[in-house]
Amino acid sequence: xxxxxxxxxxxxxxxxxxxxxxxxxxxxxxxxxxxxxxxxxxxxxxxxxxxxxxxxxxxxxxxxxxxxxxxxxxxxxxxxxxxxxxxxxxxxxxxxxxxxxxxxxxxxxxxxxxxxxxxxxxxxxxxxxxxxxxxxxxxxxxxxxxxxxxxxxxxxxxxxxxxxxxxxxxxxxxxxxxxxxxxxxxxxxxxxxxxxxxxxxxxxxxxxxxxxxxxxxx
Amino acid sequence: xxxxxxxxxxxxxxxxxxxxxxxxxxxxxxxxxxxxxxxxxxxxxxxxxxxxxxxxxxxxxxxxxxxxxxxxxxxxxxxxxxxxxxxxxxxxxxxxxxxxxxxxxxxxxxxxxxxxxxxxxxxxxxxxxxxxxxxxxxxxxxxxxxxxxxxxxxxxxxxxxxxxxxxxxxxxxxxxxxxxxxxxxxxxxxxxxxxxxxxxxxxxxxxxxxxxxxxxxx
Numbered sequence: 001x002x003x004x005x006x007x008x009x010x011x012x013x014x015x016x017x018x019x020x021x022x023x024x025x026x027x028x029x030x031x032x033x034x035x036x037x038x039x040x041x042x043x044x045x046x047x048x049x050x051x052x053x054x055x056x057x058x059x060x061x062x063x064x065x066x067x068x069x070x071x072x073x074x075x076x077x078x079x080x081x082x083x084x085x086x087x088x089x090x091x092x093x094x095x096x097x098x099x100x101x102x103x104x105x106x107x108x109x110x111x112x113x114x115x116x117x118x119x120x121x122x123x124x125x126x127x128x129x130x131x132x133x134x135x136x137x138x139x140x141x142x143x144x145x146x147x148x149x150x151x152x153x154x155x156x157x158x159x160x161x162x163x164x165x166x167x168x169x170x171x172x173x174x175x176x177x178x179x180x181x182x183x184x185x186x187x188x189x190x191x192x193x194x195x196x197x198x199x200x201x202x203x204x205x206x207x208x209x210x211x212x213x214x215x216x217x218x
Numbered sequence: 219x220x221x222x223x224x225x226x227x228x229x230x231x232x233x234x235x236x237x238x239x240x241x242x243x244x245x246x247x248x249x250x251x252x253x254x255x256x257x258x259x260x261x262x263x264x265x266x267x268x269x270x271x272x273x274x275x276x277x278x279x280x281x282x283x284x285x286x287x288x289x290x291x292x293x294x295x296x297x298x299x300x301x302x303x304x305x306x307x308x309x310x311x312x313x314x315x316x317x318x319x320x321x322x323x324x325x326x327x328x329x330x331x332x333x334x335x336x337x338x339x340x341x342x343x344x345x346x347x348x349x350x351x352x353x354x355x356x357x358x359x360x361x362x363x364x365x366x367x368x369x370x371x372x373x374x375x376x377x378x379x380x381x382x383x384x385x386x387x388x389x390x391x392x393x394x395x396x397x398x399x400x401x402x403x404x405x406x407x408x409x410x411x412x413x414x415x416x417x418x419x420x421x422x423x424x425x426x427x428x429x430x431x432x433x434x435x436x
Contacts (some may be wrong), residue, residue, distance in 0.1 A: 011374060032290060033254025036257050037257060037337070037360075038254045038255045038339045038360055038361075038364055038367065038368060039255060039357075039359060039360025039361040040365060042340060053298055065367060066340065066367060066368060066369075067366075067367070067369060068367060070366065070367075089340075089370070090340075091309060091338065091340035093342050118340065119255070119339060119340075119367065119368070120309065120338060120339070120340055121256045121337060121338070121339075122284065122307075122308075122309035122336065122341075123309050123341070124336055126307070139257075139359065141255040141257060141357065141359030141360075141382070141385070142255075142256055142359075143256075146256055148285075148286055148288065149256065149283060149284060149285070149286060149288075149337065150256060150284060150337070151284075151285060164359070167359070169390065170385065170388055178261065216293070
């Protein structure tokens with residue numbers, strides 16, 4: 001499957017996020033913004049979710065990277081419509097880029113679009129891209145102090161995924177600390193304990209996402 | 219020990235980096251810019267290096283964080299002159315901030331200053347802060363594709379530390395891939411395999427850094 005590559009326009013506009021949101025709402029598409037550090041496991045998680053959701057929903061992917069298209073090739077290889085968005089050095093995706101790239105996807109044939117944002121716990125949180133749902137991933141090896149250090153990423157999200165949860169025995173990770181801080185900055189928001197490798201916790205996360213896709217379709 | 223807090227001025231200037239460099243050169247101080255993802259182990263590595271270098275050199279620390287001062291408190295607790303630089307949301311440290319904060323350190327009594335940059339594999343690489351030496355940290359759990367995805371961070375550095383190297387048995391990490399890509403973007407640059415937890419590889423890294431401190435003093 002051919003992968004289209006688009007380069008990011010740097011003029012950012014909060015209004016564009018609203019325009020994208022309206023476009024997607026009129027087509028009843030749920031767009032999911034997946035954010036997290038480099039190496040938190042964004043691509044693996046999206047791949048695992050595709051596997052669980054593809055029977056019920058028609059899925060597309062916008063794969064954000066500073067450079068290259070390794071992940072997009074991987075996902076396109078699964079038979080999923082995929083476009084590559086290269087930011088050419090920028091540390092986050094902007095709404096303008098999403099607006100430009102959306103027509104490259106077969107929107108009439110999609111229920112949900114996963115956007116894999118640039119690996120970064122800071123800037124992506126500041127830029128709305130017209131998404132219906134935000135998922136923040138924190139992997140166990142990154143440590144238990146990240147909510148305190150990068151609060152916006154955990155405040156402005158619809159759920160938190162504790163990823164690589166099977167690695168818990170090997171790291172000194174205080175889960176209570178993370179949960180308490182997350183509850184403070186984002187009261188009542190859901191948290192999922194997941195391992196893409198073992199499949200643990202994926203069913204619950206997939207169910208939560210299915211609910212959101214159905215809400216967008218209703 | 220009291221920790222001074224300074225807030226980042228956002229007007230960035232490449233010239234300021236040169237000014238900072240001259241200031242430090244005139245005082246024969248080596249400033250080391252430590253960069254890496256959130257959770258790569260920057261603070262632990264600096265702490266371990268302090269332990270190995272403090273007999274031979276007088277050390278100061280500038281602790282960069284978006285918010286908070288957890289790490290600065292930890293390092294100040296070791297009896298090391300420490301200042302906290304809060305960027306208030308910005309994803310990297312700028313030279314202007316270093317220029318403003320330097321007088322808060324006892325420069326007459328220092329041989330080396332470690333600057334812990336914001337956890338981010340993108341933006342810090344684009345902003346020189348007047349440093350003599352750059353260290354990029356990549357931890358094993360982050361995965362072996364980071365040099366391809368975030369090339370500038372590995373191109374514009376004086377050495378690469380593969381950290382949490384003791385975690386190698388638990389992750390599917392292709393070290394040859396990282397080494398080959400690093401050699402491509404940064405030919406001949408040194409690479410260190412380190413575990414702050416076990417102490418493995420720290421002696422070699424400390425020796426490399428000592429050489430650079432001595433060069434700045436010469």
